Amino acid sequence: MKALELGKQPLTTVLEQHPMVADFVTALGFSAPDEHISLSQWLAELPDEALFDAGMERGQILDHLQRLVAEVQLMADRHAERIDSVTLIGGRDKSGRAENLELTFRAGEIVCIVGPTGSGKSRLLGDIECLAQGDTPTGRRVLINGTEPDDDRRYAPDRKLVAQLSQNMNFVVDLSVRELIAMHAHCRLVSAPEQMADTVIACANALTGEKFSADVSVTQLSGGQTRALMIADAALLSASPVVLIDEIENAGVDRRQALELLTRGEKIVLISTHDPLLALRGSRRLVIRNGGIAEVIETSERERQNLRHIERIDATLMDIRERLRGGQRIEEDIAWPN
Ligand SMILES: Nc1ncnc2c1ncn2[C@@H]1O[C@H](COP(=O)(O)OP(=O)(O)OP(=O)(O)O)[C@@H](O)[C@H]1O
Numbered sequence: 001m002k003a004l005e006l007g008k009q010p011l012t013t014v015l016e017q018h019p020m021v022a023d024f025v026t027a028l029g030f031s032a033p034d035e036h037i038s039l040s041q042w043l044a045e046l047p048d049e050a051l052f053d054a055g056m057e058r059g060q061i062l063d064h065l066q067r068l069v070a071e072v073q074l075m076a077d078r079h080a081e082r083i084d085s086v087t088l089i090g091g092r093d094k095s096g097r098a099e100n101l102e103l104t105f106r107a108g109e110i111v112c113i114v115g116p117t118g119s120g121k122s123r124l125l126g127d128i129e130c131l132a133q134g135d136t137p138t139g140r141r142v143l144i145n146g147t148e149p150d151d152d153r154r155y156a157p158d159r160k161l162v163a164q165l166s167q168n169m170n171f172v173v174d175l176s177v178r179e180l181i182a183m184h185a186h187c188r189l190v191s192a193p194e195q196m197a198d199t200v201i202a203c204a205n206a207l208t209g210e211k212f213s214a215d216v217s218v219t220q221l222s223g224g225q226t227r228a229l230m231i232a233d234a235a236l237l238s239a240s241p242v243v244l245i246d247e248i249e250n251a252g253v254d255r256r257q258a259l260e261l262l263t264r265g266e267k268i269v270l271i272s273t274h275d276p277l278l279a280l281r282g283s284r285r286l287v288i289r290n291g292g293i294a295e296v297i298e299t300s301e302r303e304r305q306n307l308r309h310i311e312r313i314d315a316t317l318m319d320i321r322e323r324l325r326g327g328q329r330i331e332e333d334i335a336w337p338n
Pocket residue numbers: 092093094115116117118119120121122123124137138290291292
């Protein structure tokens with residue numbers, strides 16, 4: 001849209017269709033009249049003192065608003081780009097032996113990464129996070145929708161494809177949970193940020209045993225609450241179609257629900273874990289040895305049946321944990337599910 005065209009539009013329409021223009025007008029302390037005049041007409045009628053106070057020249061404002069609208073549109077277009085697949089092209093292990101493989105992960109898929117300590121699980125997540133192009137110690141390459149990502153995609157912070165939820169997350173801002181999430185929703189151009197924040201918080205509360213209020217400061221959240229909040233935020237608000245998770249065990253988070261929430265958004269989820277509830281939920285798992293992907297195991301039907309059994313055992317354990325938390329004794333004969 002040209003500056004002239006934006007200027008010709010009725011002011012009320014501009015403010016309605018472009019909330020950031022309304023924010024800009026309010027921030028400068030201008031008040032918009034009710035009558036039906038065009039944006040240019042309204043600018044022409046603004047008193048000189050108002051412009052002086054705002055530190056802007058009359059001619060600059062229309063041009064500035066035009067650029068603002070164009071930039072926000074560009075951001076929205078970028079967020080709408082669809083990622084259907086991520087392809088990993090093998091590199092080499094720590095001894096320099098070739099991995100000789102090409103793996104494609106599709107939207108909605110959960111892939112688990114297993115392997116001993118120091119074997120290279122985080123390195124693999126790191127390669128995907130930076131969309132490696134043979135320029136990391138493993139020599140791996142990553143393709144997006146089957147093609148090599150351009151530098152803009154690799155390095156522009158607002159085009160990040162990958163959200164990484166790391167094990168330790170600390171907030172340094174003193175905002176309430178609602179303020180922080182609403183701020184994120186605002187940046188993501190969600191039309192009702194406060195409402196979206198409430199949805200994210202409700203989701204996070206469904207994931208954690210220790211519920212928290214929207215008004216609590218983020219610095220007061222426990223590790224499990226923080227993790228639940230970040231998972232809900234990544235699932236509902238993040239533009240990143242790929243989510244990498246370095247372990248979510250022992251964090252007081254309902255792991256099954258967390259994964260369901262993440263994959264419902266058609267994201268690709270890669271998770272480094274040895275938790276059977278998570279590792280057997282994935283469609284396949286990558287076995288890492290000596291820095292290389294040594295094996296790719298498809299989850300079998302028998303393993304899925306075992307997963308259901310493990311879930312029942314886990315529910316019994318969770319119940320015992322809850323009772324201990326509530327100060328109860330555990331003295332009965334425990335009936336383990338078959
Ligand atoms: N293919 C490789 N070539 C060279 N170095 C590698 C390779 N893979 C991993 N490494 C290096 O090995 C070290 C250990 O890897 P990493 O931290 O990824 O292991 P991990 O499996 O995540 O360990 P932990 O389970 O203890 O977190 C890192 O310094 C990493 O950069």
